[in-house]
Amino acid sequence: MRERLSSEPGTLLEHGSVAVLGIDERDRICFWGPGAQDLFGYDEAALTEPVGLLFDEHEPGPGPPGTAAGRYLADQGRTLGYWRGRLPVRHRDGSVFDCGFRAFTITGADGSTVVMALASRSAELDRVKTNLAFVDALFDACPIGLVQLDQDLRYTHLNQVLADMDGITVEEHIGRRMPDVMAPRDPAGLERLLRGVAEHGRSVVGHLVPVRHAEGERIRSLSLFPLSRAIGTRPGIGGVVIDVTDREAAILEAAESRARLELLDRATARIGTTLDVKVTAGELVEAAVPDFADAAVVELVDWMGEPEIFDPAMPLITQRIASGTVLPPPAEELVGGVDTVQYPPGSSIHRMLSTGRPIAVPVDSDFLRSTVLREDRTRVLLESGLTGLLIAPLIARGTVQGLTMFGRSDARPHFTEQDLRLAAELSARAALCLDNARLYTRVQDIALTLQRALLPASLANSPHVEIAHRYVPGSHASLVGGDWYDAISVRGGRVALVVGDVMGHGVPAAAAMGRLRITARTLARSGPEPSALLAELDISAREAGIELATCLYIDYDPGTGRARIASAGHPPLLVRSPDGRVETVCDTPGVPLGVGGHPYHTTEITLPDGAVLALYTDGLVETRDRGIDEGVAAAAAVLGSATDGLEETADRLLFQLLHGPPGDDTVLLLARVRHRRSP
Template identity: 65%
Template sequence: MVPADRPGGGRSSGSLRSEPGTLLEHVPVAVLGIDEMDRICYWGPGAQRLFGHDSAAVLTRPAALLFPREPGGGPGAAVRLAERGRTLGYWRVRMPAVHADGSVFDCGFRVFPLTGEDGRSVIVGLASRGDELDRVKTNLTFLDALFETCPIGLVMLDENLRYIHLNQALADMDGLPIEDHIGRRMDELMVTSDQGAYGRMLRAVADEGRPVVGALVGLRTPGRPDRDQVRSVSLFPLSGVGDTRRGVGGLLVDVTDREQAIVEATAGRRRLALLDRAAAGIGTTLDVKVTARELVEAAVPDFADASVVEVVDWMDEPEVFDPRLPLVTRRIAAGTTLPPPAPELVGGLESVVYPPGSTIHAMMQTGRPVAVPVNDEFMSRTVIRQARAQLLADSGLTCLLIAPLIARGTVQGLTMFGRSAARPAFDEQDISLAGELASRAALCLDNARLYSRVRRIALTLQRALLPTALGSSPHVDIAHRYLPASQVTEVGGDWYDVITLPGDRVALVVGDVMGHGVRAAAAMGRLRITAKAVARHTREPGDVLAALDTCAQEAGIELATCLYLLYDPATGRARMANAGHPPLLVRNPDGTVVTFDDVLGIPLGVGGFPFRTAEIELAEGATLALYTDGLIEARGHDIEERMEALRGHLRGATGSLEAAADRILAGLLPDVPMDDAVIVLAQVHRAPGLGQGLVV
């Protein structure tokens, strides 16, 4: 021990004091030393403050001067204090002490022996006023009792707003043990629907030191996920005195019963939030299965523990529900957060049969959602197969909410939502919400169903109107490809043909009607048939396009493009005309590629403008490439960049025409195109006895 004040010496480098950051930091503690002769050999600054003597007045003097005289002349208190410290090793006692002004006060001592550097034993005493010790003891007792028995939630958070201490009352409110809180952020366990306002309030208390008193917060917790609560929250910054942590302290009171209106508003906001997510997330495509899956994802787990969507495949029109007949549905989407066997229950079959008199039939007759408990009556009326009934009984689902999918007077199918015993049963507001979800989904499903029907008709029409077999000629080798657009786009009006004409002549035609759907497919067929008929009686390509232009105007076709080329193997020359279509490309035998874009005319359907015919000479073995814009147009790419890419693929086209066509499509359209794409490759040969010739 190094004394702060000692005989004949200066000050020490420091003084003993209570541990920082505790309640004892605010209690004056005197440190003194008693030598083997029961004399004072150390006198700290705290001793001077407690007893009122400076070091010069007490050092080397008997320690008895600090205590009242003993009646009867027995051993003094100082002797007893030092003796107990030596014999017991540690002794704690309360006894009267004397201040320098003569007053007597209650004092608490803790004494223990300490051996110095010279081998001498010294009794070290720590002394504090009894009333100060009592105050600390009372405060500690009060705090212990407060955390153990207080019905108000108490919490201490660190600077990162993580739990470091809380009482049982708060743990009970959250529905989680105390140990599950420690180290987690408070906003993880108090889940609000206020767009982060509560988290920002916590952060402001920690960062800016602004206390909050009595703020009402609506929330749920992971431990009680189905119970909306309202808490009165008071928060205050922790100062970080000494080496204690900075952070936030808080008092939380459950005022749910008092603030039922806030609970209802919180539940209402959750329902609105669910509807908002459903409105944004359901119907993003015109695919029936995707739409059904989006409905399930919107409902699970926020609204239900499980959900399925089933559609009815009606055989006849009109699509009318007959309650006297079994209802057969096709399950196209399912999801659950429950453990097995729930996944097998919702996803273990595709076709479902509901007998007449089932709950489903009753729901379909009214056209309104219905909530039912999962009990023997429901299963006996609705579930035909015993194995499925057992799965439902073992799944953990205790109640179902069933809603019809009806749009434009047509029953599309039904959707079911299920909850386990961990959630409250469906109430009237839940039934209303399910009706809104089902109505939204039914409209999207009906749009998808109608789209699929129209698309099937258009595809059927398009396939019927496109050539099943192209004209053939010993002087022209043909490879052709038609690549339909992706399913999210309606069929287009792309068309092509190879027409064999008298004198071994061959006409190559590629066209594109602007627009999509049945109308475009029908217009395409009309133009193709007209082109084939006119080509047999008209020699000039410009005149063929003029006839097609008249046909387009009469049919109300507003815009279409077409490239018409007539090849004569007897001369090795070709004549062509172009109505607003991408230009002809020709690959010569030496690998060079020439673009013929000097005869570009206006599109068909505009009327009033003549179409010019141009003549070109083709080398023996030259390859012509005719195509539609779906091959060279791509989102995010310049059209000339795509044209150059096509020319590059054509320059490298060696081997068979079929292989070349496949390589060009794979190189330019690695994915399904957004628009229909056509390419026709034609390798020309001259009639026997005609010279090879050069391209002009």
């Protein structure tokens, strides 16, 4: 008996038996071939039996009346030469089912004929037909690329969609290898991928392959699987090919958009943490490098005292105040090797400022010729590795503050429209912060000028009073305050020492301080009682709207060695005797100036010859972790142990009591008094 014909697992004919039988001229079974026993249930004993054995003879056949089904099958094969149709058959177990037949005649050498019949269950044939029809429809109508490769990775079957995708006909594919037709960026990698599927049965799903195409680089998604193999056949590959260029571009754009938003969020939180122009510019550079660019610089326009109006016909001079790069030398020399930059009319900088919008420019001969004046800078720029620049204006409140430049090398993509928008956001944020810092600095300069003008340029010169004085601003954010001091020559050879503190900082505090100092100096020259002077200062403070100020006033007479003292809410006076003892005077001061309604009192003491007086403001003795009483005691201890001159003692007091920048303005006035000897 011949080998049974059947399909390998996984094919369309899986589990389907095909019976082969022969019918001689007497309508008897003369050949019982593969699959017949599985289909009809009879073994080789069916040979020589009438073919009617396989049919229900009680059921009429499709032929003329009285013609049995078996005879009808044989007659059709003999008379037509080839016939196909369906007939009901009877299994050995008595069950009846439809069966599809193919019948044809074979003529032997002796002239005898045999009708050969092929038979299979109708249900299985219908399933095979349906599956084959589905496969045909899939290849014809499927909107994605389908492909079949042989064991040599050559095209054996594909649909029109894939042919259109590759730009050549279906016929031009057949027999060619996939890496040769698809033109991938990495042909060897695609070859290894296909071999792994064909030889090791490793299926691949959604593998992305960049390919070169007439329209530019495209992205293909490959899903590949090994084809099942019938007996004696060689392996092959089936696959699905999808062009996902647009999808991948959308995914990349979405990822880049998220990255840009995250960068903008980080930059917004980072830029403008201080009111320092250089710190703010440095924060912009740190926010951009390396997340957004390989290098960045920030430059402020030097208006040279002219109105802050950009004129495209005039050269532009800038000061580079911040820079940074992650590129190797000489990039660092490029961004940080210059402080002042001049751009000629017609430069890329002028073009950008004329529109007020960021621009992206390549580092090419046109840019170098129009924008870079110095040959040495041109050489460094060409050697730096930067191939593209994004230049953005720093404009706030209608004023051009300066510009920022971001640079990228070939290792990064070129700047896009989305990058230009991000740069505009970054620059707008930085420009506002820079303008705030610039305005603050300008106000500070005005306030400092005012304060320097209001503080005494020189103190009273007396042979009987030696003076050392210090003024320490509280912090960078409050360079200007209301602390003040003075030494005034008073009628009769006396000397007045005064220290005051107006609550607050900035121009208002400085102005209030100046008003009180000038008033005190004017009143002191006539030699009033200290309590009366403070009363007048209190009235002046209330008239000026000064809500709170403290003051300590001393009138010293060298002829008698006596001092009259009055305090308006101020820390107590410290007096060091020549023997090193330190006393506090006016440790229960009156109310501050500006409160009103309370009298001030004068305290009179005799100062020993050579005594040292320490007048100060609360910034010297009061801190967050130290109360004012503890601070006064510490100051007294340092003063009592000092044996040097006044200048050294002043420095020691500041060093011992101020650990780092003070939280408040600090004034210290030391005075060594001498008695006037009678002639």
